[in-house]
Amino acid sequence: MFMNDETFFCTINVFIFVLQNVINTFTQTAKHSRCSFYGNVNVGKDVTIGELQQAYHAVILSYGAEGNRRVGVPGEDLRGVYSAKDFVGWYNGLPSCRELSPDLSCETAVILGQGNVALDVARILLSPLDALKKTDITQPALEALAESQVRKVLIVGRRGPMQIACTIKELREMVNLPGTRPEMVAADFEGVPEALKDLPRPRKRLTELLMKTAMEVPGDKELERRKNATKIWGFRFYRSPTEIFADPSHSRTASIRLAVNRLEGSGERAQAVLTGEVEDVSCGLVISSIGYKSLPIDPSVPFDSRRAIVPNSVGRVHQAAGLYCSGWLKTGPTGVIATTMNNSFDTARSLLEDVDSGTLDISTGKPGSQIVSMLLEERGVKPVTFSDWEKIDSLEMRKGEACGKPREKLLTVEEMLKVART
Numbered sequence: 457m458f459m460n461d462e463t464f465f466c467t468i469n470v471f472i473f474v475l476q477n478v479i480n481t482f483t484q485t486a487k488h489s490r491c492s493f494y495g496n497v498n499v500g501k502d503v504t505i506g507e508l509q510q511a512y513h514a515v516i517l518s519y520g521a522e523g524n525r526r527v528g529v530p531g532e533d534l535r536g537v538y539s540a541k542d543f544v545g546w547y548n549g550l551p552s553c554r555e556l557s558p559d560l561s562c563e564t565a566v567i568l569g570q571g572n573v574a575l576d577v578a579r580i581l582l583s584p585l586d587a588l589k590k591t592d593i594t595q596p597a598l599e600a601l602a603e604s605q606v607r608k609v610l611i612v613g614r615r616g617p618m619q620i621a622c623t624i625k626e627l628r629e630m631v632n633l634p635g636t637r638p639e640m641v642a643a644d645f646e647g648v649p650e651a652l653k654d655l656p657r658p659r660k661r662l663t664e665l666l667m668k669t670a671m672e673v674p675g676d677k678e679l680e681r682r683k684n685a686t687k688i689w690g691f692r693f694y695r696s697p698t699e700i701f702a703d704p705s706h707s708r709t710a711s712i713r714l715a716v717n718r719l720e721g722s723g724e725r726a727q728a729v730l731t732g733e734v735e736d737v738s739c740g741l742v743i744s745s746i747g748y749k750s751l752p753i754d755p756s757v758p759f760d761s762r763r764a765i766v767p768n769s770v771g772r773v774h775q776a777a778g779l780y781c782s783g784w785l786k787t788g789p790t791g792v793i794a795t796t797m798n799n800s801f802d803t804a805r806s807l808l809e810d811v812d813s814g815t816l817d818i819s820t821g822k823p824g825s826q827i828v829s830m831l832l833e834e835r836g837v838k839p840v841t842f843s844d845w846e847k848i849d850s851l852e853m854r855k856g857e858a859c860g861k862p863r864e865k866l867l868t869v870e871e872m873l874k875v876a877r878t
């Protein structure tokens with residue numbers, strides 16, 4: 457996004473979350489007379505960061521985390537093993553994940569990791585089709601889920617119930633998912649009731665809900681609901697994956713070996729330590745959901761490969777005057793929309809402080825968007841404007857309306873460009 461006062465350039469962080477006020481804010485900003493929107497431009501390839509810095513006084517990198525962390529165990533590349541990043545991209549209509557076609561012909565799925573993404577994936581695998589039909593999930597995903605044989609989802613974590621990474625709202629949605637019942641292992645909760653009183657409040661409430669779901673005998677209504685459930689989900693704690701095995705005849709996933717852990721230390725910082733014991737779980741689908749990671753896009757920008765972030769102080773990129781960052785690229789892949797929003801306000805404040813203090817020199821003019829447009833044209837790159845995007849948006853909405861969904865997404869870049877340019 458280019459600001460026409462010739463001062464700022466931001467790469468846009470594309471969030472999958474479809475929150476109306478987020479959409480409204482983006483639309484308002486993109487339509488602002490001092491803002492230019494350039495879609496379908498690959499920064500680092502079509503235009504370099506150095507060129508943007510020559511065009512603008514400040515460049516803010518906010519391109520998120522499009523890589524995923526690998527579990528790093530043998531069998532991770534088998535058919536039937538997917539990253540949550542690709543799986544989520546597939547049901548959300550990301551063009552690069554269109555061909556994923558996950559094999560859902562098994563009964564049991566194992567999800568590695570216990571964050572909100574893991575819960576999102578579990579919910580998609582287990583949700584009643586009628587509920588999914590009203591969302592903007594893609595038609596191919598809907599058709600594949602209609603044929604899915606998955607009846608049980610195990611969400612596996614290397615640490616214990618008091619270290620679970622999801623948040624209470626997402627856990628509650630899982631607990632209340634129609635047609636499903638929870639199935640946990642009572643031994644995983646040993647010592648938790650005693651530790652409850654010393655937990656900080658949000659963690660305490662989350663653990664209480666977890667314990668209630670796992671241990672309490674439910675009331676009549678809930679009992680009836682669980683009795684009628686046809687699908688099962690459950691957390692498995694203190695388990696780390698060590699190997700994924702194939703079915704010898706079909707070379708697809710057949711089971712996963714989990715090492716049994718114990719905890720050293722307590723609270724958020726407790727560490728999982730191997731006990732030497734292992735157990736095998738039969739499953740035909742493994743989805744690893746152990747976190748996303750940012751990727752470097754331009755060799756001229758400092759990048760901390762170990763932490764997969766751009767090294768920065770409150771959004772000021774180290775050793776790169778005029779370069780700023782925000783979002784997951786700045787902090788690592790953590791936090792909900794509000795966290796990311798506040799984090800971007802901090803970066804904006806840093807930038808304004810630098811203008812005030814003179815650290816960011818804006819005394820001489822910069823050519824701004826004109827020069828960028830010129831460079832793109834020279835290179836044969838035809839950007840998508842905001843009104844082009846609005847054509848795609850309105851077609852997707854109309855297609856969705858025709859089948860009772862909020863939106864039916866276009867699934868290839870070619871289709872999108874065709875619509876944008878008509």
Ligand SMILES: NC(=O)c1ccc[n+]([C@@H]2O[C@H](COP(=O)([O-])OP(=O)(O)OC[C@H]3O[C@@H](n4cnc5c(N)ncnc54)[C@H](OP(=O)(O)O)[C@@H]3O)[C@@H](O)[C@H]2O)c1
Nearest residue numbers: 569570571572573574614615621745746747789790791792
């Ligand atoms: N509805 C929403 O608001 C929503 C939806 C989706 C995502 N988000 C947010 O997006 C952020 C990213 O979510 P996320 O679920 O991808 O990440 P996350 O919350 O960081 O969870 C990652 C999970 O993977 C585990 N893990 C990490 N490395 C591992 C390893 N080597 N072996 C085994 N397990 C490992 C973690 O366990 P340890 O704790 O032991 O490291 C944790 O359970 C989060 O802040 C999340 O809240 C929010």
